[in-house]
Each structure stands twice: as structure tokens, then as C-alpha cells.
Amino acid sequence: MEIKNLTCINCPLGCAIKVEMDGETILHVKGNTCKRGEVYARREVTAPVRMVTSTVRVTGGTLPVLSVKTREPIPKEKIFACVQALKVIELLAPVHAGDVVLKNAADTGVDIVATKNVALVKS
């Protein structure tokens, strides 16, 4: 039997969670103070995921860059592939929060969306 110590990243409480494992099988999850903590812990020891936030370039807008995020958490090992995929993207203003910036980023099945409005610059 193996014990994995985790810090829950769901909320600022940062609960210390212990996951008892037997090989690939999860025996117990302890130390979490909410249900989300248990879900996090089970995922973290099998297939960890993270939200990714980043920026892409915008032309013709009131701001030169736009903030974006993955609509849902993506597998942790895909983080760099995901931001690399954003490197070549250049949007035209206007952009609205929620607009899809990149579909199915790095084959994760998750879209990347804008988190901010960038208005067209009045010339």
C-alpha cells in the first residue's frame, strides 16, 4: 500500500489530502473538507488536470493582447502543447469574452475562449 500526499487546489483552503493506494486502486481519500476535494484527489493521482490561462495577440483593438483560458481543465501534460498552439494565433478586434479563440486545443477536446472584451479601436 502507498500513501500519496496532496494539497487540494480547488479553493484557497488548500486542504492536505492523503490518498491511500494499492497499485492503481484508490483505497481511501482522507483530509479533504468537501466533496470537491475528494474528486480532485482521485483525479490528481490518476489523470491530473489543470485550467490554463494565457494571452493571444489582437490587432486593431484597444489592447494589444487578449486574455484567454481553457474552457475546462485539460490534462496536465498537455499544458505546454496548449500554450504553444496559441503562439501563432492573432485575432482581429473586436473580441468578446466567451468567443472561441482556438477549438480543440492540442487535441484535448477543450476549446480556448476569450476572458475579456477587446473593442475595435476607433480610428
Place this chain on the structure above:
Amino acid sequence: MYDIVIIGAGVSGAAIARELSRYQARICVVEKEEDVCCGTSKANSAIVHAGYDAVSGSLKAKLNVRGNERMESLAGELNFPFRRTGSLVLCFREADLPRLQALYDRGQTNGVSGLRILGREETLKLEPYVAEDVYASLYAPTAGLVCPFGLNIALAENACANGVEFKLQTEVRDIKRLGEGYELCTSQGSIHTKYVVNAAGLYGDVLHNMVSQEKIRLTARRGDYCLLDKEAGALVSRTIFPLPDERGKGILVTPTIHGNLLMGPTAIETEDKEGTNTTREGLDQVLAKAGRSVRELPARQIITSFAGLRAHAPGDDFIIREVEDAKGFIDCIGIESPGIASCPAIGEMTAELLREKMGLEEKAEFISTRKGILDPSTLCMEERNALIRENPAYGNLICRCEMISEGEILDAIHRPLGARSLDGIKRRTRAGMGRCQGGFCGPKVMEILARELGMDRLEVTKSGRASRMVTGINKEAL
């Protein structure tokens, strides 16, 4: 072919250039940095000393007293900040009273007016935060505060307006005798001139030794300083010195002309002419010694610390003279404290020397005044609004700490010898010099510099050369 080339655009070089610009001559100032006021002139105590420190009869004594006298009218002509605030030298033991008396006597000989020795009570009445065990003090009402950048830049701008050429980022690498004159081999090609003024600060010895067999060695003395928030600026209202020793005037505590509190400098000898780094020991020494003179110094209000190097000459005096075995080559070296106070007189003396030698004649069109960057806070509301209507940039506040508008920054960039870097803007306008040290205004100033000078934001520097502010754009290295 120039008539005169001045090497170095610090206060000495700029003051000499300004005085020489009265005459009909082709004059050029060469400076290795990207701006004027980049060496010793930018990192010092900014005190216009009264003139009692230097040995009577020395150049330091003579030029300090004369420079102090001239500073007020010069500040009026050239529109830079200067104020007579006075200074106190503290004495803590009865046994040291003769040393204080000696300073007083020397001051009298040097021609310093208004000196008085004060007892403990009177000292504490003038400066309540002086250490309570003070025994007596020497009060010098003629000492003053100046903005060293303001002074240096004003002199250079006025010289420029009077036809002096400035070649920045031009480093002199070798000097050769060429007929009656000299050839300067610089990083930007060679320059020919009849006369040379060596006002190269710490490198004064290097340049001197290129033309003379009488070798000189200047010693670099580092001075560490701590600058405190304006909130602490009123702790003392005069410059407070300990009794001086052989290393100099000791660690002072002073208000600055802009209302901060400054303490320092140390006096640490170094081999490195570029060694302007502070050290832990240096900064600790500043705090400890300043704390000996003044009570309740709020160390947590320090907003920045810095170090300057001063060029100390072997005879402990300024050297201003034609080099004996190099005719037409004028040294103006070893200008350490009281260099700021003396610079108006250094300018006069050096210019006079060249006038006599070259038979220079005054020009009718000399402009003796210069307008500095307008400080909108000196205007009333109606005047300020008229200014903003005319130029809305004055309504756009960029530096929150020092309350500097875009209008002032644009002026700093577009005037003669304008700013090319963040430090250039800072020294001219104070944007970035406040309590957040450019945290808020830095990115905005970068944007303005790039826009106004038509350069890429990646090219914007802190102070020229490799001091790039950003290294690239997002993700380019991925």
C-alpha cells in the same frame, strides 16, 4: 576641426561648456554614456557646501565658496531647483570642540559668511531630531540643496542652445598629438580639435596619461546612500554632518531639494571605476552612522539605495590646469566633493583659462537663460486648465507618486539633448523616482518613449547600451 573638445558631460564638463559657449568658438562635448549626468554627477549628496571644509588656499576652498555664491543667480538664469537651507556639523564631546572651532576658523579664512557655533540647546531647537547627546554644532546658513540632475542638464541644455555640439555614446579610446592640436580616436570615429578639456571624471587619469609622461592616478571612492520616502523628508530641515575626518565629510543626513530624506555616503576605495554597486556592509554603515547623528530614522521608509564613485586626486585637491607636457590639453580632474557646489566656478575658471590662451571673443547672441521643464503643480487651477486645453497631455497623469503628467515627459523627450531612456526621463521629470520606484509608470513611460522616438518597444532601455527593459514578446521562445 573643433576649437575645443570637452570630454565628459557631467557637471564639470557641462559647466565648462556653458561658460565657453559665451565665446566665438567651435565647441563639442563628447560623452561615453547615452545622456549627460551619468557618472559621479548623478549619484552624490547634492549639497551646495558652504565652504569651510577645504584647506584654505586650495582650489577646493576657493571654487567652493565662489560656486556657492554663484549658485543662486545661476539657478535663476537656468531655472533649476536650488534652495539655501543651511547645514550643521555636530560635535558630541567637549574634547572635540577644538576640531569644530578649527572648522569655524577655516571657514572664516575661506570667506564663508554667517558661520556660528551653537550650543546643545540651540542645536536641538533648530533640529529637534538631532541626537540628544549633541554637545555643540557649527551652523552654516549658506549651505544649500540642489537637484544635481537639474543643475547638470540645465548647464548642458544652455550650452547646446548656444551652439555647443554634444556627441553622446562617444567613448574616447585614444588621444594623439596632431600638429598644433589633437586627434581623439572615439567609438564613433576620430575627432580633431585644437584644445581638449579633460572633464572625464573617474577616467580623467586614463585620458591624462594618454598625452602626458607625468602619470596621474585617481582613486575611486565609493559612496553608498539610502533614499527615504518623502514621508520622512521633514525629519531634518538642514544638512546634518558629523565632524569630518581624513576620509571626507562623513555620513550626512539631509533633506533633498524634492523633499525626500537622504543619508550617506560611505567612503570605500575600489579599483573598479564602474563599481557602483552598493554592499550590505556599506548600507549597514550608512544606517548605523546616520543613526548616530539623527534620532528616529525610519529605516523602513527606504525607497531605494544607490552608490556613486568619486574621483580622488593624490594632492587632495581639484586639478584644473594645462598639462605641462601637453600644450592645449586642460585637465579638470579630481573633482570630488565639493564638486557640485564648485561647478559654476569650475566652469568660470576653465573658460577663463582658455579665453586667455586662445584669445576668445564674446559673441553677441549668447543666451544666458534657459527654461526648464514646466512644473504644472506651480500653476493655479485656471493656468493649469489653459495648459491642458492647449496640450491635453498635461491632463494625463503618468507617475502617481511624483504626480508627473505626460506633458512633462513629452517635453523631456523633445527638448534639446532630450531623454532617450527611462533613466533619462526620471532624471529630467522625476517620473519613477517616487515611492513605487517606477512600478506603475515604468510600462507607460516605455510606451511613450517608443512612440515618440519611433522605436520598437523592445529597444527601450533603462540607461542606454544593453540595459533593455524587456527581452522579447510573449511565447516567442516557446
Place this chain on the structure above:
Amino acid sequence: MESYEIVIIGGGPAGLAAAVSARKSGIEDIVILERDRELGGILNQCIHNGFGLHTFQEELTGPEYARRFVSQVEELGIEYRLNTMVMDISPEKTVTAMNREEGLFQLQAGAVILAMGCRERPRGALNIPGYRPAGIYSAGTAQRLVNMEGFLPGREVVILGSGDIGLIMARRMTLEGARVRGVAELMPYSGGLKRNIVQCLDDYGIPLKLSHTVVDIKGKERVEGVTLAQVDGQGKPVPGTEEFYPCDTLLLSVGLIPENELSRGMGVELNPVTSGPRVNESLETSIEGVFACGNVLHVHDLVDFVSEEAAAAGRYAAAYVKNTDKDSERRAGIRIKPGEGVRYTVPETIDPVRMEEKLPLRFRVDRVYENCYVSIYFENRRIFHKKRRVAAPGEMEEVGLERKELLKYPHLKEITVRIEEE
């Protein structure tokens, strides 16, 4: 002179929430003065997620969180002026401000809500020796450059300070192509949230060096490297532990200070511990009708609590303007004393008559405690005693006080908050 019932200084999270709540409390005549080009304040550059769990029960990014409030401000038709810098506020609540279009102008306020936020402590605050080259940035300045302007301040980075901004920037710089060589922290514990250590440092293998500081900065023009050293219990570097880290950038995340230049200028009394105004239960400063909320009052860890506090300030300011809370003489109120283990409390006094039904008493502990108790004493009587598994200076504590409970003690003069160990 133009006049407004409420003038709000700052359009960041605090100013926005205060405006919305004041309007909902029935005040029509409100203006927000914002110095930046858009509303939202520092949230606009905090593009990471993790905001809004308390307020909206979902995880938003900074710009999204700001948008929620900006939308409300717009829907409610609350007036705001952008690119407008407040230059001065007089004790009589005359606000002098400036922008390009209107020049310098004055507004007379019935009530003022201070919501200017905070700024970062510069290098001088730690008096770090060394050179002063390009490449030394406070973490927030770097955050603005990267997240709003698209520029990378450097390629090889060392970060001093493990507050949340420092941790967040370690990840941001990494994901934009920089290499973060490590995060040094002067204290033996991190000042940031645990979740940020996991997902900003551990995920990327960035070392966190506790009890370490920068003792030298090398590089005359651009940073060439920094020397880290271990520190002892007093925070003094231990000789012989120096280690050189080649890098071109040093980011500083060494603390935030409420930005109270305007408050000080108008004569508002400040607390030297928080550097923010002293306030009573109504979040009212020492000047009647001048309220403070958010990071200008005391530095928060979570924007949700800023919004909550600012909403309360908005309600109290509305009550003040509507004259519903006026009793001509202000009572001294009950003094709240920070006892053992507590650095400060907000508010510092409570008048049970004026307070809302429930009031959050917020405070910070002075060091890390494990298995301690938060205790509240009414004079010498302990009336609240609750176990905390961990209490750390980096995480703000909160205890709710109830009005009906306080009214039971008409002679109560002093409440003490203490941390008690087992």
C-alpha cells in the same frame, strides 16, 4: 462646482462593489473616478483563474470577475470617469481630479468611498545591495507587461517573495517561454496560498527556497545574476550559504502597501500596522462621511472578501448620505484590541447601534500556528473559542460578530482577539 452624493475613488473591485451596493441602497447620485483606461483595476492584469468562488460559486479569471461587476455598474447606469486621476481630497470632501478632456476639476461629495487599492513595495523596502541594472521588476509590473502588453520582461528569472503575485508570475513567465530558476522567500513559510505553490511551482518543478533572500545583484546594464543566501531566525543572511544564480531578471514580490497618499493628505488617521485608515464598524474613517474598503484599507488575499467589504462600505455610505444613521454625537464605540498573536483588526471600533446585524471582524495572525484557537474576549470573559488547524499570516482570518449579541453588553468597552495555543 458639481456635486455628487457619493464619490468613489477607484474603479477596481472595491470601488465597483461599493458603487453597486450604494446604488442598490437607493443612492442615485454616484460617480466612480478611475485613473486607468478601463474599469476593473488590478483584476484586468490577473488573467489567472481562481476568483469568485465565494461570490459567484464558480471559478473565474480576473477579467471575468471584473466584468461581472462592470456589467452591473453599466446596467445600473452608474456614472464613471476613466483616465481620471484624483489629485487631492479636502477634509470637507471636495475632490480635485484631472483628465485630458476636463482638465483639473472639482467635485463636492456628500460621502467619499476610498477604494484606491495598494501598490507593491520596491527593492528599497528590503534594501537589497548590488547594482541597479534593468531587469529588476516588481511582480505586478511584470504581470502588467506580460498579461496586458504582451512583452516578456526576461528569459531567466529569479523571484524574491512567495506571495501570491510572485507565485502566479512564476507560472505565467514559464508559460510564456521564460525559465524560472527559483523562488526565494525570506520567511520560513510562504506568504501565498498553498494551492498556488502546488499549481504554480510544483507543477513546473520550480524550487521554493524558504528562509532565503537576495544578498547581491550583479550586472551593470542588465541583470546578470543574483546571489541568494539562507537567513537566520532574525532574517539576517548566514555567511557561507551564498549561492549565485545566473539570470537576466529579478522579480520582487515583497509585499503590498495600501495606497493612502490621498487619505493622508485629507487628514485621515492611519493604522501603522496596516498602513490603511482606522475605521469603525461602518468602515468609516476618522473623518465623518469618508469610508474605506478593499486593499486601501488593508491588503486582502481574496477579491471575494474585497467585494464583500466594499459592498458593506457602499451600504454604510448610503445610510450616511440618507441621514438614516445620524445621531448627532458619534459614540466612541467598543474598542477592538489585537491581543496575543493578532497583528491588527478591521474594524478597530464597533458601535453596536450603527452596525449591521452581522459584522465580519477581519484580522491577521503574526506567525504560523498549528492547532490553535481563535478566542474573543469581552473584557476578560472569553465568549468565543474556535479551533483552527492552521492559521498563517498569509491568510486573513474572520470571525462574525452579531449585533444582538453585542447589545446584550451595554457597558462593554473592549473586545480582545487572541490566538491561544493548546
